[in-house]
Amino acid sequence: MKISAAVMREKGGGFSIEAVELDEPRDDEVLVRMVSCGICHTDTLPRDQVVPAPFPAVYGHEGAGVVEKVGARVRKLAVGDHVVMSCNSCGGCDTCQTGMPMYCRDFFKANFGFARMDGAPTMHKGPEIIHGAFFGQSSFATYALGTERSVVKIPSDVPLELMGPLGCGIQTGAGAVINSLHPQAGDSIVIYGAGSVGLSALLAAVVSGCAVCISVDLNEERLKLARELGATHTINPSKEDPVKAVQAITGGLGAQWSLETSGNLKALRQAVDSIRIMGECGMIGAPAYGSEIPLDTWGLLLGRKVRGICEGDAVPDLFIPKLVELYRQGRFPFDKLVSFYDFEDINQAVEDSEKGRAIKPVLRFS
Missing domain, CATH: 3.40.50.720 (NAD(P)-binding Rossmann-like Domain)
Structure with missing residues (x-):
């Protein structure tokens, strides 16, 4: 499907909003229409090559949105669910099996591999591969693919545009x-x-x-x-x-x-x-x-x-709903950290974050 995404094409560069093509979800994946996405310091690591990463690429790993499609093997999510997208993990290694997915043996591959776990890309622009699947999502885009393990259902009566940062920075x-x-x-x-x-x-x-x-x-x-x-x-x-x-x-x-x-x-x-x-x-x-x-x-x-x-030793499916409930009770007012920006103003949002003018910038999609 055709989507709009913020593409990074060179070291230290700026984002360009481009039309790209996103794959249909596989059996273990979900398609999420993005409502908002937080900007985290980790989004600048591949841009600046602090971690090795390919170009061109789409970052973003604090997405919040609504499930549009689910793969055939997905059980915990349904179309219409409000969700937060968190980091990815393999689900099969010893640390994942013992309830510590943040220390997954394949954590780097699952989150900084810029491809599905089998190496397949998730998006392209004509013949050009656009490297996605950042943190299992690449949510600097109007739509994102996530795995069932990395997408967390939240209540529908909380402001969805605010919830994205729970997926990484706030959770951490x-x-x-x-x-x-x-x-x-x-x-x-x-x-x-x-x-x-x-x-x-x-x-x-x-x-x-x-x-x-x-x-x-x-x-x-x-x-x-x-x-x-x-x-x-x-x-x-x-x-x-x-x-x-x-x-x-x-x-x-x-x-x-x-x-x-x-x-x-x-x-x-x-x-x-x-x-x-x-x-x-x-x-x-x-x-x-x-x-x-x-x-x-x-x-x-x-x-x-x-x-x-790493990532607050959290199991996202268990911990993020706890933070949501604390927020609902007024005991965890993380909204006081947030500044909203339109998606098209992503470069301004990143600059404001890096210069200390914004604590937690959050992009909103129209």
Whole structure:
């Protein structure tokens, strides 16, 4: 079928809205008419070749829309369902089988392979292959194909145009707190980075009952928003040493939990140094491949832990509906992070995100 898609044709380039042809869904796939799609930092990784990726390609991995067609073997979805599109996984490896699809053995192939799992393309323009299936969807387009595993049904009485970011960025931040760190009521947490992932983690920390919620960022406007969303303390590293500030706030002990959400290596080391004995630091941000940081090994010997977290350790079919329900109850107001843009203004939306003018841009399709 003919669709409109935002195509990236060169390293560091801009998106061009083009007419392309999308395949019909296979037996395990669904066709989704896109209503909206969030823009995530991960969408710039293949553009900038931080991860190896082909051109021309269609990105987008925080799609929300309405199911238009379902393949013959699809059971959990039906035409007309409102859905969020999340990341893809194989479903057959040991990690998928044990309920940890975010650590799928074929995660890179399933999400950054720019083709179906068997290598077949999903879209083309005449004889030219347009590399799609990014995160199993490529939802910077008016229609997208998803696999049954990567598409999550949500209630029809919530604003569908708002829900897309639950598929990745919001899920990642909130899940890192709720699913990975498991703080107890009254605990302390420091979150490095007040972008969409970091602020989603903050919202989850508030929901979890953390008594001390510290947000660290260089952007004063984002720190102001963090306070509005429940941060008990904010720290600007350009004005004070964040590790010393965390120590002061926590009575010299350090925080029980920390998260680094920006991919900044200096901030990661500070996040590790901010935790107390027996504390735990979660790394969400994605620095360049091969990046390394020095760590105080004696500090780790005192029971401190550092762990990587992918997609908030979430099973999308289970976790995304929980976030939707928290939103409906007014306890997870992630809508305060969102700025809407028309699909045709995708380049402006990306620029605003990269320059810090928008926390979570969301494209709307007419």
